[in-house]
Amino acid sequence: MTKRSFAVAVVLLVFLGLALGCCSKCEQEDVAVQTDPLPSWNEGAAKQSIVDFVERVTDETGLDFVPVAERIATFDNDGTLWAEQPVYSQLFFAIDRVKAMAAEHPEWTSQQPFKAVLEGDMEALAASGEHGLLELVMATHAGMTTEEFEGIVAEWLVTAKHPTTGRAFTEMVYQPMLELLDYLRANDFKTFIISGGGIEFMRPWTEAVYGIPPDQVVGSSIKTRFEMGEHGPVLVRLPEINFIDDKADKPVAIWRYIGQRPIAAFGNSDGDLQMLQWTAAGDGASFMLYVHHDDADREWAYDRKSHIGRLDKGLEEAEAGGWTVVSMKDDWGRIFDWE
């Protein structure tokens, strides 16, 4: 090699090094595409239906192609993304709040439903019915600023433990659903939560746990009021229901918050039925999925007769409509990350 050609080669090698470094990102993306995006899902009809749907709507040459802007996927939370047994996590939160606030409320020792909570009398609490639960929520979720409440939720999540597993509540999320959320987002879906649970009980942690930012979380809410506080303007939480995001009001909430009909919807109970029906009635391709809790060993088994997360009419509509019904027992190789 002559000196001159050697110099040329060196210059080219330097350029090549720079250029290849620049390309490493693209290469990494290529590798990711080739691995199984749903490793906790057993091979079978449920997993296949998901992959088929995603491939159909992202194939630009196909009849079912859906532009990125319309790839909206909505997920119920309790029982769909995380466990809802023995009762909703938010009820454990309310109970813990009643105990923490009891010293300031001596009247609670003789007043239902607070008395029941303080005495650990779950039967009396259940007997207080919806009205009693609403009173619990108002007493524990209102009367502070939005930022104070956010702090209370965040602190509770760090300390509270699930009563049967001893795990943090944010560890009670379903690993296969986390993979599904990632898989949809990798295919340019925008993922939303549409939950009957409190919107502000979810928002402090959904980004870290599900990768879903606060503005893509929809739930039930109480009213707030803008006030000039001592240290400037604040929003105060009022003991007044704004919206209950359940059943026929789930499509209403989707339209109000998202302004588009989803092309994919995921739930686990009759409370999600109208969301799935409305999704199914869209013009183009659509995908509806029910998580069926049928694994008493690894999670809980409940459906048609359960007080929490009842799935009865939904199972029939799913069968009639050819929707995907996931058997947690058969379709999920792993339910929780820590199994």
Next chain:
Amino acid sequence: MTKRSFAVAVVLLVFLGLALGCCSKCEQEDVAVQTDPLPSWNEGAAKQSIVDFVERVTDETGLDFVPVAERIATFDNDGTLWAEQPVYSQLFFAIDRVKAMAAEHPEWTSQQPFKAVLEGDMEALAASGEHGLLELVMATHAGMTTEEFEGIVAEWLVTAKHPTTGRAFTEMVYQPMLELLDYLRANDFKTFIISGGGIEFMRPWTEAVYGIPPDQVVGSSIKTRFEMGEHGPVLVRLPEINFIDDKADKPVAIWRYIGQRPIAAFGNSDGDLQMLQWTAAGDGASFMLYVHHDDADREWAYDRKSHIGRLDKGLEEAEAGGWTVVSMKDDWGRIFDWE
């Protein structure tokens, strides 16, 4: 050059070509950073304040750095992103709808405020007050499905012309604000509309015109109801107010829809004041901007005494708080794209 070193050089050149092709995207991004992102803004304090703020919150080594997830920017629409004179575009829409629907409503020829609209009597329309305007909105915006209304708005936008410029209403948007939206998004801000206007009047066109998708548009709304229609489930628009997104309810709406306090807020009237106050009261760096309509030649000049888009208290708070006040006359080299 020897044959061997020539061959080496050729191989390297081929690699280099591939590699440079792969890098062209990165290069384009580098070039974009070097060009002025706000070409329709004249050099001056207003433009400089925007650039300074964006550089401060995106500088990872600085004290004012804001993580991407918290880069929330909220924009009023009427008078901030598009023109609101001689009256709000949505009122022109309602007037056109009354005319289009009049044949089915013979009673309107003798019933206010419809009579005023049909006779073009703007004085009588104004005299009907807020109650009259609400009646107009209910009669023209409710009683159909959400998808039917979406179609009506989209069709109107194609045919309707602004009365003084003869332009489509979607051409009445401010070019400097479009550049600002792009600039913020290029710096990983998430941009939202927080408008007193109807949420479903905006959503059909905000993505195409502003690059803001439907789920990032917040506005006033009427209620909807989920119903099983002839051809499946639909959402029907009801003649009942759900929420008026104005003044102290703008921060309420931001919290309800976004769940985060903005770090930057943009408005043009006293109706935006609480949104700007609440933004200013955040913990970290924040940026508040008022568009001041002071260019009677190229647009309109109005502020403290205007019935539409009154800016009075806001001007004083902006001065006291050191917020940016944009003079459309001095700070904007071009107002409309088609000038």
